[in-house]
Amino acid sequence: MSLFQVQGLVKRFGGLLATDHVDLSVAHGEIHALIGPNGAGKTTLVHQISGLLAPDAGRVLLDGDDITALPMHRRVAKGLSRCFQVTRIFPAQTVRDNLLLAVQAHSGSSFRFLQPRSQAHGLYEAADRLAERVGLQGCMDGIAGALPHGAQRTLDVALALACAPKLLLLDEPMAGMGPEESQQMVQLIDSLRQDMAVLLIEHDMEAVFRLADRISVLVYGRVLTAGTPHEIRSNAEVQAVYLGTETLEATP
Incomplete structure (x- = not known):
């Protein structure tokens, strides 16, 4: 059984069908990528998954529970956590x-900030472990x-x-990063599969x-196809609508 499922998710904005009966599943320990051209409906879909937008139809299931x-x-308490496109920290x-x-x-x-450190020792230890992680x-x-x-995104x-998620949504975590920062983020994300799905x-x-x-490849609000990186790389229809031959030939 999949850890996470989206079943027939629909979202309309007037006459625009932003997500068109989307089906998606993520297995335990899996890193599942959602790609598609600008305007494909990726952000609208993720907003519905995280609870920022209510779908017009369909279901969102996490670990067997309907969280729609x-x-x-x-949803965070159930084990679904999200990072947005724009960094959200306390600067x-x-x-x-x-x-x-x-x-x-x-x-x-x-949230008492004047209590002695000895009374919050466990919180400091947890924060230290998280920083090391x-x-x-x-x-x-x-x-x-x-x-x-890059460090702010990290x-x-x-x-x-910190929410100990079962499923972590990462919305363009490499946006604005240089090559070295991107490499560090890739290594961090790769290590997460030990503890959660992404x-x-x-x-x-x-x-x-x-x-x-x-x-999964999203085009005009619909999942065009889903498969392994090799299958997506060699899919002629995906090449035509999104990736392009040069991108597909990049080293994985």
């Missing part, structure tokens, strides 16, 4: 404070907004990981082919 009607915060706070806030929110601890342990006292772009992922929306096709176990 649940608001975003209850004026330190990396440590960002992580502490995320850990507190997940643990249900009281994503490679930010060396900048815990740095101001989040002063970090390089912190954003860490905040999502639904990856990304335009960097080299990263997609390196990371994805399966790929």
Whole structure:
């Protein structure tokens, strides 16, 4: 049984059919990439998955539970966490404070900031483990907004990981990154499959082919096809509508 399923998801905006009876599934431990040209409906689909938009028809299932009607915060509690296209951190706070806030929110601890450290030892330990998990342990006292772009995106992922998700939605995590930062993010995402499934929306096709176990191609709100990277790379219809021969020949 799949960990996550979208069944017949439909979203209309007036006369525009933004998602057209979309079916999608993600297995336990799988990195599943969702690709498609601009305007294909990827963001609208992810908004429905995360609870930001309500679908007009269809169902969203996580670990066997129907979460279609649940608001975003209850989906997070069920095990679905999301990183947006635009980094969402607390830029004026330190990396440590960002992580502490995320850990507190997940643990249900009281948001009392004047309590002695000895009373919140477990929260600090969890924040330290999270920083080490994503490679930010060396900048815990740095101001989040002063970090390089790649490190800010990494912190954003860490905040999502604080919720201990079963499924992590990553919306263009490599956007705006240079080659070295992108390589670091690829390594981080690849390591996540040990603990969770990942639904990856990304335009960097080299990263997609390196990371994805399966790929779904969205065109005009419909899933054109889904398959392994090799199947997608060699699909003539996908080449024609989106990828192009030169992109397909990139090294996975």
